[in-house]
Amino acid sequence: MYVLIGILIALTGWYVFEKRKRPTHPVAPGLNLDISLPHDQEWEIYQNQISLCSKKLRVCMEELGLSYQSHHVELIETGRYENLGRDFLKINPSFTVPVLVHNGHPVYESHEQIVYAAEHSGPRGKELLGRTPELRNEVSQWVDNGALKGDPIKGSHERAGNAAPGLTMPIFASMVAYIPWWRIAEGLLFHGDRKRPLLFSALKMRGLHRIAPPLQKIIQRSRRDMDLHLDKLEEALSHGRDWLTGDTFTLADVSWMALLERIDEVDWSNTFFGEGRHPLVKAYWERLKLRPSYKTALSHRGAIHTRALEDLRKAKEIAPELRESLEVS
Numbered sequence: 411m412y413v414l415i416g417i418l419i420a421l422t423g424w425y426v427f428e429k430r431k432r433p434t435h436p437v438a439p440g441l442n443l444d445i446s447l448p449h450d451q452e453w454e455i456y457q458n459q460i461s462l463c464s465k466k467l468r469v470c471m472e473e474l475g476l477s478y479q480s481h482h483v484e485l486i487e488t489g490r491y492e493n494l495g496r497d498f499l500k501i502n503p504s505f506t507v508p509v510l511v512h513n514g515h516p517v518y519e520s521h522e523q524i525v526y527a528a529e530h531s532g533p534r535g536k537e538l539l540g541r542t543p544e545l546r547n548e549v550s551q552w553v554d555n556g557a558l559k560g561d562p563i564k565g566s567h568e569r570a571g572n573a574a575p576g577l578t579m580p581i582f583a584s585m586v587a588y589i590p591w592w593r594i595a596e597g598l599l600f601h602g603d604r605k606r607p608l609l610f611s612a613l614k615m616r617g618l619h620r621i622a623p624p625l626q627k628i629i630q631r632s633r634r635d636m637d638l639h640l641d642k643l644e645e646a647l648s649h650g651r652d653w654l655t656g657d658t659f660t661l662a663d664v665s666w667m668a669l670l671e672r673i674d675e676v677d678w679s680n681t682f683f684g685e686g687r688h689p690l691v692k693a694y695w696e697r698l699k700l701r702p703s704y705k706t707a708l709s710h711r712g713a714i715h716t717r718a719l720e721d722l723r724k725a726k727e728i729a730p731e732l733r734e735s736l737e738v739s
């Protein structure tokens with residue numbers, strides 16, 4: 411009995427101590443000149459291979475031709491909560507990737523980061539931002555449409571970026587099968603937004619075949635909303651343009667390149683592009699894949715991701731009711 415009480419006191423003491431060492435709090439979007447971080451290069455990024463917002467930033471850096479040092483930060487879906495570790499919380503106390511660091515100062519929020527990077531990259535940056543005030547305005551509307559703002563499982567109707575997390579849930583359900591419970595428990599103890607580790611716990615507990623009904627609803631809503639966003643994209647491309655705002659590739663295309671990659675990598679292509687749906691977007695995606703930035707920034711997939719994608723495809727093949735529940739109902 412005394413041993414048990416002793417262990418309990420020691421564990422509580424450890425938790426309180428560790429929690430104090432991992433403070434989380436919101437950060438101001440954009441450049442934070444008042445924060446200085448250790449750095450070796452003018453441009454550095456903290457990012458994760460599968461994270462949508464990290465993809466957007468990586469594509470942008472490649473398109474701008476900026477050389478940068480990359481720090482890969484593991485998230486629970488790729489193995490562990492490195493983003494909740496003491497070191498990363500010094501970089502971003504708001505625990506998310508990506509973070510862009512310019513001359514040692516962090517820029518938070520990926521939609522701010524791509525604009526900031528373009529504004530500091532000379533003529534190529536000006537081109538990506540849009541050369542005229544009208545074009546710049548149009549580009550910035552698309553950047554906003556592609557942004558993931560606020561609660562990641564809300565706002566899918568307003569922004570295509572916010573429709574992406576719901577669409578990613580089936581692959582998260584497959585990925586989390588490879589992650590041990592004790593790794594997820596770290597999130598339950600230390601995450602600044604408990605909803606996120608709870609979601610992963612629910613996905614792990616029930617598995618891909620029994621996704622909880624409230625989460626299924628989020629997936630269905632995200633699918634319907636993404637379909638509407640793709641209708642708008644189809645309309646924008648119907649003016650004979652190669653790129654979203656005209657003949658020049660801009661940040662609008664950077665944002666959608668990451669989103670279309672997400673659709674592709676989480677096995678939604680057939681839903682949105684099968685049987686002749688959104689033909690112009692489909693052709694646009696083929697053009698985007700020919701850009702060198704696609705190969706450098708997007709084409710690599712990690713081991714857990716590759717296995718999980720295979721599992722998801724097989725599961726949908728052998729269980730048509732799963733495909734039906736995800737893609738049709």
Ligand SMILES: N[C@@H](CCC(=O)N[C@@H](CS)C(=O)NCC(=O)O)C(=O)O
Nearest residue numbers: 461462463506507519520521558606
């Ligand atoms: N609005 C933010 C969203 C950042 C975000 O939610 N990033 C996700 C990956 S796409 C993340 O870091 N998740 C870590 C976690 O929730 O533990 C941005 O655009 O940078």
